[in-house]
Amino acid sequence: MSNKVSLKSANGFFASPLTRALGALIIVFVLGLIFNADGAFYKWGTHRDMLRAVSVYGILACGMTLVIITAGIDLSVGSIIAFTAVCFSLFMIHKGWSALAAVLACLALGTGCGFVSGTVIAKFKIQPFIATIAMMVFARGLAKWVSGGQKISTAVMQPDGSYKYVDVPGFFNFINSKILSNNITVVTVIFLICLVISYILLTKLRYGRYLYAIGGNEEAARLSGVPIVMSKLMAYSVSGFFCAVGGICQAAQELQGDPEAGNGYELSAISMVVIGGTSLAGGRGNMWLTLIGVLTIGYLEKILSINAVGEDKRLMLTGAIIVAAVLLQKTKK
Amino acid sequence: MTIQQDKKIQLLSMTGISKSFSGVQVLNDVQFQLNSGEVHILAGENGAGKSTLMKILAGVYSEYTGSIAVNGTNVKFSTIHDAARAGISIIHQELSLIPTMTVAENVFLGREKCRGLWLAKRQMNLMAKKLLESAGLDIDVAKDVGDYPLGIQQMVEICKALAFESRIIVMDEPTSALTDVEVEKLFAIVAKLKQSGCGIIYITHKMEEIYRIGDTITVLRDGKYVGTSPADQLPQQKLVTWMVGRELNQQFPRHRSNPGHVSLSVKNFSVPDPAGKPFPAVSDVSFEVRAGEILGVAGLGGSGNSELLNGIFGSYGSAPKGNCTLNGKPYSPSHPAKGIEAGIAMLTNDRKVTGLVLGMDIIHNTTLAAIRKYSPFGWLLPAKEARAAKTQGQSMNLKAASLTMPVDALSGGNQQKVVIAKWIETAPKVFLLDEPTRGVDVGAKHEIYELMNKWTAAGIAIVLITSEMPELLAMSDRIIVMHRGKITAEFASTEATQERILAAAMGEKEN
Numbered sequence: 001m002s003n004k005v006s007l008k009s010a011n012g013f014f015a016s017p018l019t020r021a022l023g024a025l026i027i028v029f030v031l032g033l034i035f036n037a038d039g040a041f042y043k044w045g046t047h048r049d050m051l052r053a054v055s056v057y058g059i060l061a062c063g064m065t066l067v068i069i070t071a072g073i074d075l076s077v078g079s080i081i082a083f084t085a086v087c088f089s090l091f092m093i094h095k096g097w098s099a100l101a102a103v104l105a106c107l108a109l110g111t112g113c114g115f116v117s118g119t120v121i122a123k124f125k126i127q128p129f130i131a132t133i134a135m136m137v138f139a140r141g142l143a144k145w146v147s148g149g150q151k152i153s154t155a156v157m158q159p160d161g162s163y164k165y166v167d168v169p170g171f172f173n174f175i176n177s178k179i180l181s182n183n184i185t186v187v188t189v190i191f192l193i194c195l196v197i198s199y200i201l202l203t204k205l206r207y208g209r210y211l212y213a214i215g216g217n218e219e220a221a222r223l224s225g226v227p228i229v230m231s232k233l234m235a236y237s238v239s240g241f242f243c244a245v246g247g248i249c250q251a252a253q254e255l256q257g258d259p260e261a262g263n264g265y266e267l268s269a270i271s272m273v274v275i276g277g278t279s280l281a282g283g284r285g286n287m288w289l290t291l292i293g294v295l296t297i298g299y300l301e302k303i304l305s306i307n308a309v310g311e312d313k314r315l316m317l318t319g320a321i322i323v324a325a326v327l328l329q330k331t332k333k
Numbered sequence: 334m335t336i337q338q339d340k341k342i343q344l345l346s347m348t349g350i351s352k353s354f355s356g357v358q359v360l361n362d363v364q365f366q367l368n369s370g371e372v373h374i375l376a377g378e379n380g381a382g383k384s385t386l387m388k389i390l391a392g393v394y395s396e397y398t399g400s401i402a403v404n405g406t407n408v409k410f411s412t413i414h415d416a417a418r419a420g421i422s423i424i425h426q427e428l429s430l431i432p433t434m435t436v437a438e439n440v441f442l443g444r445e446k447c448r449g450l451w452l453a454k455r456q457m458n459l460m461a462k463k464l465l466e467s468a469g470l471d472i473d474v475a476k477d478v479g480d481y482p483l484g485i486q487q488m489v490e491i492c493k494a495l496a497f498e499s500r501i502i503v504m505d506e507p508t509s510a511l512t513d514v515e516v517e518k519l520f521a522i523v524a525k526l527k528q529s530g531c532g533i534i535y536i537t538h539k540m541e542e543i544y545r546i547g548d549t550i551t552v553l554r555d556g557k558y559v560g561t562s563p564a565d566q567l568p569q570q571k572l573v574t575w576m577v578g579r580e581l582n583q584q585f586p587r588h589r590s591n592p593g594h595v596s597l598s599v600k601n602f603s604v605p606d607p608a609g610k611p612f613p614a615v616s617d618v619s620f621e622v623r624a625g626e627i628l629g630v631a632g633l634g635g636s637g638n639s640e641l642l643n644g645i646f647g648s649y650g651s652a653p654k655g656n657c658t659l660n661g662k663p664y665s666p667s668h669p670a671k672g673i674e675a676g677i678a679m680l681t682n683d684r685k686v687t688g689l690v691l692g693m694d695i696i697h698n699t700t701l702a703a704i705r706k707y708s709p710f711g712w713l714l715p716a717k718e719a720r721a722a723k724t725q726g727q728s729m730n731l732k733a734a735s736l737t738m739p740v741d742a743l744s745g746g747n748q749q750k751v752v753i754a755k756w757i758e759t760a761p762k763v764f765l766l767d768e769p770t771r772g773v774d775v776g777a778k779h780e781i782y783e784l785m786n787k788w789t790a791a792g793i794a795i796v797l798i799t800s801e802m803p804e805l806l807a808m809s810d811r812i813i814v815m816h817r818g819k820i821t822a823e824f825a826s827t828e829a830t831q832e833r834i835l836a837a838a839m840g841e842k843e844n
């Protein structure tokens with residue numbers, strides 16, 4: 001929505017958030033072509049693996065975009081990933097539920113977590129930062145409680161204390177598989193579906209308009225009859241829903257449910273949204289920007305890893321580049 | 334600088350002060366003098382330029398022409414601190430206390446007493462205590478300011494100014510949040526200050542206060558200096574004439590029509606103060622407005638007229654009490670969405686804060702309040718929205734390069750047209766207008782008047798608040814006047830005059 005607006009505005013082509021975000025992505029891409037260890041950047045496999053690696057983050061970034069557009073924030077996404085991943089593994093590996101039942105149950109649990117955060121924020125008017133940090137701690141506790149603090153893997157403990165290895169459920173393998181003649185992973189397809197759902201929510205539905213209006217000017221929106229409580233509640237619930245989707249993918253990728261999983265994922269998801277140019281002040285942003293932000297961070301990580309940059313330097317560089325990218329968008333405004 | 338020992342020393346002299354905001358002249362060659370030991374009333378209608386003049390004095394605005402002399406020395410303040418150092422302090426209408434700090438901490442904020450690096454807490458507490466006691470206020474200064482009622486907070490604010498040992502003290506409607514007992518305490522402090530040789534500039538909308546404590550009165554009107562006179566030589570009649578005496582030279586195209594059935598009826602309506610003051614913003618107000626009629630609601634700052642309209646619309650949720658009927662059906666304003674659904678639209682008085690989503694484009698702002706019309710089953714119809722915005726834009730002569738422009742890029746008048754378009758999209762039966770022409774250029778003002786004619790001709794009932802008296806007189810078919818939350822007078826358009834309205838708005842009963 002807003003990129004279309006600025007494209008036509010008098011500020012010109014380069015003032016558009018979309019072109020600015022694309023600029024950052026292109027710079028990263030060019031870096032990849034220059035620092036191209038053994039020509040890895042010319043192989044599709046490199047790009048496919050990058051996409052696979054960012055997919056779970058990308059799924060979280062979808063929900064995060066909705067929340068940030070309302071001028072909110074969701075810090076609980078990493079913990080909800082752990083909680084739903086643990087539940088999913090438990091349901092499928094240990095309890096032997098059908099894939100459909102396990103997926104539906106996990107989606108309900110994730111959405112429920114988001115609904116609780118949303119209620120605290122919208123109904124009781126607690127700051128999103130506080131409310132979701134509380135959910136972050138709570139959901140981590142839930143994950144540890146449900147799992148008994150252990151990773152839920154295919155090694156199932158028997159009553160006599162010995163371990164018995166069970167088969168990896170077929171559904172796990174399916175999510176991990178590559179389709180279209182090995183060209184893309186199922187996780188990436190799931191990410192793209194989440195992206196499309198969020199895009200429709202934001203641009204095609206009345207509900208999306210409410211989110212922009214609330215983030216842009218909550219008081220004016222309220223006085224125009226916008227249902228503030230319901231809209232915010234929905235935004236956090238949708239974010240929780242996407243967390244559950246991410247948790248299911250995470251479990252499948254790791255072949256286990258790890259109660260410690262997803263640590264710091266909230267920060268990755270937020271940086272992806274912000275690097276794309278969606279404003280933390282709310283009211284502006286869209287899914288295209290988020291997609292670009294996801295790809296920018298994804299490529300950055302990939303380039304650093306194919307050039308065998310150590311984790312220490314990788315982290316420092318990533319921090320510096322996040323600041324640089326956001327500054328770039330600010331000065332040109 | 335000469336120091337004289339006579340009673341009256343000129344503390345302050347402002348001459349030839351002019352100031353404009355983005356091309357609009359708000360002060361034009363204004364002068365103002367203040368002597369020691371006097372209470373100098375600065376009078377004028379809303380928008381006369383009183384606050385701007387005081388903000389220049391306090392160093393809030395540093396861009397102006399003219400000269401200011403304090404104690405005979407020419408000064409030019411570029412910050413509030415400059416002014417404070419020169420002995421000028423302002424007691425604002427809105428409190429500038431930090432509620433989470435103690436009374437003493439607030440009094441000494443920014444000039445804490447220290448022993449070396451350490452705060453001299455006990456000393457400050459003692460000094461604050463003494464200061465407050467001298468003002469007749471016996472409270473625990475180690476408690477947070479926010480824990481005290483608003484009236485006490487206001488007194489603390491005043492004491493804070495006293496702690497500065499300022500010689501020039503500006504009080505901008507200091508009694509608006511005070512109970513009668515507290516007002517008496519304030520007046521006692523004012524008397525003390527006078528005796529100690531301070532000069533006090535006092536801004537108020539209350540006639541009784543003007544004559545109770547004022548020694549001298551200066552009147553501003555439309556940003557111009559009208560005159561200065563000792564209070565006992567300026568009778569009320571003449572004061573009001575000074576305040577309103579402008580020529581009605583603007584064109585107001587009101588086409589009166591015969592009002593139809595009663596559209597909105599409000600009985601015993603009360604609104605608690607939204608800011609939490611101890612008395613209601615609106616108390617026990619009743620009125621009705623007919624289809625095709627424009628009812629003007631006059632009132633100066635603090636009269637509660639804006640709160641009345643907001644209360645009827647549902648801005649304050651279910652806090653207001655009273656009985657309303659809309660076209661004969663009972664209507665209870667509990668939420669703006671309810672108001673809109675029932676057929677009430679409310680143009681708020683600050684389009685940037687409460688009217689528009691500035692980052693959104695014209696189309697989306699236009700359809701925001703009526704979005705259900707453009708989203709059957711929740712699915713938006715952008716083409717239909719764009720058509721509606723285009724039709725509205727054309728009918729209002731909206732000037733914009735593109736309808737997909739964010740509204741913050743539009744001029745004030747065009748922004749106002751977008752807000753109006755938003756409300757017309759909801760097809761209202763009653764349109765509440767709070768300052769519809771504020772910050773709007775003359776051409777757009779005229780267009781808004783024509784629109785009002787069009788709406789009344791179509792049977793819409795309008796309730797109008799405007800601080801521009803000529804506009805109120807010319808556009809209203811009937812006028813009610815409010816003072817401190819109550820209706821004090823009602824006039825037919827033929828019998829209303831600026832003088833009568835102003836007198837009623839200042840709380841004078843008609844004989």
